[in-house]
Amino acid sequence: MTATTLTPTDLRSVCAAFTETRGAIRIQGAGTAAAWAEAPGAADVVVDTTGLSGIRAYNPADMTVSVGAGTPLAQLQDEIARHGQRIAFDAARVRRGATVAGLIATADSGPLALGFGSMRDLVIGATVVLADGTPARTGGHVIKNVAGYDLAKLMHGSYGVYGLMTEVVLRLHPVPEAQRTVALDCTLHEATRHTRSILAEAQEPVSLEWADGILLTRIEGTADGTAVRARALAELTGGRVLPEDDAADSWDQHARLVDDATVRVGCRPSRLPDVLGRFDAPVAAGLATGIATLSAPAAYVDRVHDAVTEAGGTSVVRATDPNIRAWGQQPSALRVLQAIKRELDPTCRLDPGRFGTWLGPNVVAGAGTATDAGAAPASSVAAASGGPSPTAGTAAATAPPTTSPASTGSPDAADRSTAQQGDPTPRAAASQAASHVVQAPTDSSGGAEPADSEQED
Amino acid sequence: MLDHAAHKALVAAVGTENVISDPVQLRSYECDGLTGFRQIPSLVVLPRATEQVAQAVRACHRHHVPFVARGAGTGLSGGAMPVADGVVISLQRMRDVLDIDPVDRRAVLQPGVTNLDITTAAATHGLYYAPDPSSQQVCTIGGNIAENSGGAHCLKYGFTTNHVLSMTVVLPDGETVTLGSDSDEQLGPDLRGVVIGSEGTLGIVCDITVRLLRVPETVRTLLADFPSVTAAGEVVSDLIAAGIIPAAVEMMDNLAIQAAEKAVGAGYTLTTPAALVVELDGPEAECTAQFDEVRAICERHGCTRLHIAGTAAERAKIWKGRKAAFAAVGRISPDYIVQDGVVPRTRLAEVLNRIEDMGRDAGLRVANVFHAGDGNLHPLVLFDDDAGELERAEELSTDIAELCVELGGSLSGEHGIGTDKACSMPRMFGEADLSTMDRVRTAFDPQHLCNPGKLLPTPRLCGEQPGRYRPHPLEEAGVIERL
């Protein structure tokens, strides 16, 4: 079974890749997480994002950068480092060439998450192409912005089932003058105790990870300041301040440990040690964030899921094995995820295999799933199109994107026939108008008064 | 008017003692902080528990009654303004701090807890809740989530969205779900992040778990005067270029300073053209060195007076002046409009010059208070309603917000779109962008009952052609064409 691989290089050719093809589409970045979560399903079309690469707009003084979504993050880091800036993000697979959009789509993060959060906290804008070829923007180019829904968040952790990110705007941080790491050899149990005493101090670590027998605490700041703070931390825990090279090695080892993981878990930080303690597997654990990876053999992953679920946490596999469950818990708002899928990709063209049991064609396109009488069935959304439809026209006017046949393992294409449908066109303004039944205020021209001063601070 | 069955179902949902139907009392719910937009609701319900919220929403859903969630009503974009023949669901009777966990450093809150009460409850553990809108004594965490509120310290610490771990949400059909989890690890797409900042249009947020931070070891604050707004702006650029991320950098122009000084006497210089408040916080070992650098940068740009807060009381006084600036403007003008827009920081000087020109053309004064670190402006358009200046003032204010978009920024940095700016949205977003947002809204709320008419432009509110035509940004970039 062969799939066609398209490598669009701009927004226009991405839209065309969606509107001028038929069948199931899989979005592919650098492939560093291809095996994570649910195994991707068989695809008729593979859209490779690596052609969407390079910096689009960068003004260092604004500390934001707009970048093609398929740009490897490591490459972007190199370019902005010349201006003393960085994306404060260090998931292990960045070293292996992971793309910006791939890191967002998988909700990945690294040790710096303690200080700076994950990609969701750093993305300030995105352009996303939906399955019907609609190019939609969300956010913008400024760090502070609350206009409209923050749909970049919807893409975070979406594994490519809601749309393809073509461009992403990220907020930047200065490269700190100095980083220092304090290391302490200890058991997980001891590390838990030390974590509490470290957090009680005011040293503000940006990373705090126990990696199989060693607790690594990283701080950032000025050269002088970090020297004082690192000594204080070493005294507090009985650890040692690592020379620069040793620190780099230790974090590299940590990243290799994460690379080998088969499952990633998250729960309340105080419950994490108990969960991890039940398994005799190599572990990298963020004891302050509650996020850890385990390199448990496939046969044990189910038990990890169960243990984490029991602790109220979440878990997801990082290695494809059709025999193991991909996720521990099921999301509480699964019905909303399905309703969004129905709105954005009603025919389930985008990777019908991912989240198969949650968002696959059987669940989403299946009859009678609309829980609400007022919900517009997918077909009527497409049929109601009356307004101008910029994307459909655009795609027709463009040259087809570069194509090359590629071979993909496609053991089962049976349930894909449901995905074969005509191009849905963007939703019409008319249907929107009809559903807004509520009247606007009638006295909006009345006198404006200053906000109550009693609300003042 | 509500029909009898709907009325009965709502009373049954929350109990008679938690319903307001007296016309005089209903009046106090007719608007939020943006008092120009008013609408008296048919009914106000004040649930005391999440289950009652769910019952009330189910009743609305069953009887097809639109509803609007309301926190403290301090919103400045008409987001909590009721809709005609609709119900207001006030969260003011759900004000319990449910849990403070000093080990996992988080707080569990009912939606009506005020922003400041979180920090007050956490203080005994040396912890605090970072986002700090100026309205923090009154505004609720539920309202903060709806608006993704920021504060003076969000340059370093981020916005509401960066501090919420999870929340239970009553969906527009009355089902209760949990979004987010006990850690930042996600189960699929981040719906928590979609609902935060959605201005009450995707559901009603109930129990909320937020992250708490350790109180920083040191805080250093200075107030510096400058010969021009431009000079003060250059200081901000140099701070950033030096790799310093202050906890806060706030700028005020002369009009704003005069107003604030008249109101609270915080010790600002009445004659200075511009002033900056710069605050650093963090480990002592870092702050001391960086604070010296900040002083040097200020001096390099012709700082005419530099006042360093020596005590907590002095620091509080500097902040009192800054935070009083909005309402204080009432001292120098009978009426005013608070605007909220964002430009890329590098365009601050340009936007200020343009605002000055526009004010001159309109014959109106504009005072400027802003979060200079992230380019978030709060121009205050001064006018006299009795002199018939309202319309001109509203026009100028809208033009300023749209100018921010033109300069590559945003219509709003923290006050939201609400009713106020819905018709400006086509200035910032193209048709495809807005229709995609509407699809997501429909997924949550197929009947369009949840705060309808807000956030996205509707033909009824904005006319058949929402806003003036503006090419889609992708068209401008030559990437797509309108055929």
Ligand SMILES: Cc1cc2nc3c(=O)[nH]c(=O)nc-3n(C[C@H](O)[C@H](O)[C@H](O)COP(=O)(O)OP(=O)(O)OC[C@H]3O[C@@H](n4cnc5c(N)ncnc54)[C@H](O)[C@@H]3O)c2cc1C
């Ligand atoms: C003097 C003053 C200073 C201000 N300073 C700042 C500032 O520095 N930074 C800033 O960001 N904002 C500021 N604001 C704006 C305002 O205080 C914030 O937007 C605040 O978050 C609103 O909270 P509230 O409880 O008053 O919400 P409301 O005004 O009652 O409601 C605001 C919106 O939230 C929705 N909502 C309320 N509760 C819920 C809930 N539980 N679930 C779902 N939706 C809900 C409402 O429907 C409405 O759309 C200021 C306002 C004033 C008057």
